[in-house]
Amino acid sequence: MTAALATRPHRSLFERYRQALWLLTKRDLRVRYSTSLLGYFWSILDPLVMAAIYWFVFTQVFDRTVGEQPYIVFLLTALLPWMWFNGAVADSTRAFLREAKLIRSTKIPRTIWVNRLVLSKGIEFVASLPVIAAFAIATGAQLHWEAFWVLLGIALQAVLLVGIGLIVAPLVVFFRDLERAVKLMLRFLFYASPIIYGLSDLPDGLHFWAAFNPLAGIFSLYRAAFFPEQLDWYAIGVGSVVSLAFLAIGLVVFSRVERAVLKEI
């Protein structure tokens, strides 16, 4: 072993950020999949069961007047991104509390604790896309060139999730009640977002307001892959502005409370 002062070459901040983010994301995925036998299967089972329930209720029990044919594809194109949204927001309530020991001993930029959740849940979402493909083939749904917009949808959703995470994660440290409030909000948001219905199914007066839920525009981008008429540029425009606003507010809140969070955990 050498006694000389052999310091490692200095690496750029960006490179270190990227490395730490990727390490923690991989760790999340590895912990989740190494501790359960069915691994990947579990992450798609949840949306599949939910899709099966809604498909049964709306196509077998009621006369369905919402959404488009084939309904199961219509449902899954919003339900899978919803799982990403729901998982990332729910987990961000524990982003600092669960990792307190690690945060106290390393000085990596603190935004990583939020971003790694968005990334690992996002990877699970992308990994679940073959499920949609399978159902599309089985039901003969037509893929259109608008599938290209999925990329914009993913980008917008990532911006929105990072913004929400940066607000929720540090505030939960001070207001533990927020954890329950967030769960409640998520349940409400599930029905307030065009998942089991389409944006065009809403009564005229509501359409204007529904667009302020950024998920409305984002889900319409995903759905355009199979249902181009779902593309709603008004909702996408308003949704983009709201998403960016969340990110801006998130960055401000996070930088304001960061030092207090470090003392508290």
Add this chain to the structure above:
Amino acid sequence: MTLTEKLEARIGHPVIEVTDAGIRFRRNRRSRRSFKDLFAGRSRRGRPDEFWPLRGVSFSVLPGEAIGVVGRNGQGKSTLLKLVAEVILPDEGVVRVGAGVAPLIEITGGFVDDLSVRDNVFLTAGLHGMKKSEIEERFDEIIEFAEIGDFLDTPYKHLSSGMRVRIAFAVISRLEEPVILVDEVLAVGDKAFREKCYRRIEELLAGGRTLFFVSHNERDLKRFCTRGLYLDKGALVLDAPIQDVLARYNADYGVKS
């Protein structure tokens, strides 16, 4: 300016500069902050139940210095170390650390119970900024130092507490960062391993590292450190050679030397 010029300019410049640093904690941890506080200006945020574990602390450290931090319990020693490690941020003043830091503080904190020892080594070293190839190069050395070769694929949670500290120390002390911070982490391991750790710290010192050492053990302080910082009641009382600092500490608190 070329890289060598930059490096030359840095020699003789402080590697750690703490200027008028202070940090504030709340005495009553249960008192909640209000949303209003978030957006109120810094000056309007004063609270009656606050106290300052450290305030108005200034000093600078040159590369290669070995500094012992002395003081009674609760006088801000660990807080100072955490400030230098930049895992907490000062409310007042500036803490500037111009080089990478290997913090031997809460060293087992980064380890994940469900992952194997091997995965944990790569995770922790990676989080402290080491590249995969660098870790692979040092992997055998780390395992050998920790004397843990038979447990490479054992989940971390199944290790004994002594083993946990050993593997954690082995990883962090192998980071090759120019600054090392040592809190009283080594109280756990057995005597033989503690001696091994101390020899490792001496090697690092001989290699030109800067050391920041918190301990109550006078012999250890004298063994490693040349300069001492004496903290009392949240302030830096004395910054002098370690013998002087220890003498003053003993005089203040009546411990015979």
